[in-house]
Amino acid sequence: MSKSDMKIITVVGSGLIGRSWAMVFASGGYSVNVYDNQPGQSAKAITEIRKQLKELEEAHMLRGALTASQQIALLSSYDDLAQALEGAFFIQECVFERLEVKQSIFQDVERLVGQDVVLSSSTSALVPSSVFSKVQNKSRCLVSHPVNPPYYVKLVELVPHPETAMAVMNATHALMTKVGQAPVLLKKEIDGFAVNRVQAAIIAESWRLVQDGVISVKDIDLVMSEGLGMRYAFIGPMETMHLNAPEGLEDYMRRYGDGITRLLNSFGPVPEFRGEGAKSVMNEMYELIPGDESHLSARMERRDQLLMRLAELKKDHQ
Ligand SMILES: NC(=O)c1ccc[n+]([C@@H]2O[C@H](COP(=O)([O-])OP(=O)(O)OC[C@H]3O[C@@H](n4cnc5c(N)ncnc54)[C@H](O)[C@@H]3O)[C@@H](O)[C@H]2O)c1
Numbered sequence: 001m002s003k004s005d006m007k008i009i010t011v012v013g014s015g016l017i018g019r020s021w022a023m024v025f026a027s028g029g030y031s032v033n034v035y036d037n038q039p040g041q042s043a044k045a046i047t048e049i050r051k052q053l054k055e056l057e058e059a060h061m062l063r064g065a066l067t068a069s070q071q072i073a074l075l076s077s078y079d080d081l082a083q084a085l086e087g088a089f090f091i092q093e094c095v096f097e098r099l100e101v102k103q104s105i106f107q108d109v110e111r112l113v114g115q116d117v118v119l120s121s122s123t124s125a126l127v128p129s130s131v132f133s134k135v136q137n138k139s140r141c142l143v144s145h146p147v148n149p150p151y152y153v154k155l156v157e158l159v160p161h162p163e164t165a166m167a168v169m170n171a172t173h174a175l176m177t178k179v180g181q182a183p184v185l186l187k188k189e190i191d192g193f194a195v196n197r198v199q200a201a202i203i204a205e206s207w208r209l210v211q212d213g214v215i216s217v218k219d220i221d222l223v224m225s226e227g228l229g230m231r232y233a234f235i236g237p238m239e240t241m242h243l244n245a246p247e248g249l250e251d252y253m254r255r256y257g258d259g260i261t262r263l264l265n266s267f268g269p270v271p272e273f274r275g276e277g278a279k280s281v282m283n284e285m286y287e288l289i290p291g292d293e294s295h296l297s298a299r300m301e302r303r304d305q306l307l308m309r310l311a312e313l314k315k316d317h318q
């Protein structure tokens, strides 16, 4: 990343995630060129961001050292890819989660930028060796997978292609840290990366306990939100174990290792998530929170408000 003066980042795709990335990068003082292949879409996205930044400023929740107006001044919209890429040192792709769309956009981008420009994808579920299979120089390619909503949930998984240069991983780690995200480095690619693999394990056992009639949907969510989640917002499962025995992790495993192994061996196969076997779980959830627009959006609003306050709390308690 030595191109030009490293001031411009291009965001390709201006949907939910593209808009969030644009806000994150602008909060770090970068000029952000937002491109979308739907004519007028990127301009609409910036109008929406402008509104959000003003609201965040009023709520004293704006990120970064700049005012909302200063951040808004850093954003430009483009309907033309070549123009949007002009002068950029870092490209964050946020188009539809379809392999052929991503492959094709990176082919176009590679043709239009210099060799030292970093190509980064927001993909949640595609591995770098698929996403970048049509790029010639893969040493400057990686996945930077955010968690929704990235403005409040700061984790970004950095996942290398087998050919990605360590310097590119390091530079991206530094960039993400600089704009206030919390990057983690995967040493090699794997389906689901780390976040979705851990999440799948939690989903599987939660689902199974409800399906087997052990606990209700409502109560299994409380197991996380009022129990495990209280710690996990500040210390992860590894440190949790380390702190839960007088002599640390080794001691913990001496005391509890066999028990954990016994439980894991009782977990059973992957539960049925759809069809007849899933019906009772579904019904319970829809009874708690009906699946119509107004109920769901009210709960989403609540979630985002609470995440915002948690992010605020975490700022002072790293
Ligand atoms: N939504 C999430 O929770 C989440 C979380 C992490 C990662 N992601 C990943 O981020 C990416 C974007 O997801 P999203 O939720 O923002 O999707 P979205 O549907 O909201 O937005 C996609 C945008 O890309 C544009 N687009 C499509 N093809 C394009 C092309 N060829 N060139 C330029 N623009 C194009 C569309 O017009 C649209 O504006 C996906 O890969 C997704 O897996 C999403």
Ligand SMILES: *[C@@H]1O[C@H](CO)[C@@H](O)[C@H](O)[C@H]1NC(C)=O
Binding pocket: 001, 115, 116, 117, 137, 138, 139, 140, 165, 168
């Ligand atoms: C490939 O990209 C790397 C990293 O940006 C760069 O240093 C190298 O010169 C490029 N290779 C070629 C053949 O252009």
Ligand SMILES: *[C@@H]1O[C@H](CO)[C@@H](O)[C@H](O)[C@H]1NC(C)=O
Binding pocket: 166, 167, 170
């Ligand atoms: C990347 O960062 C690590 C840890 O900071 C460091 O040891 C390594 O030398 C760096 N590698 C490159 C190529 O920059």
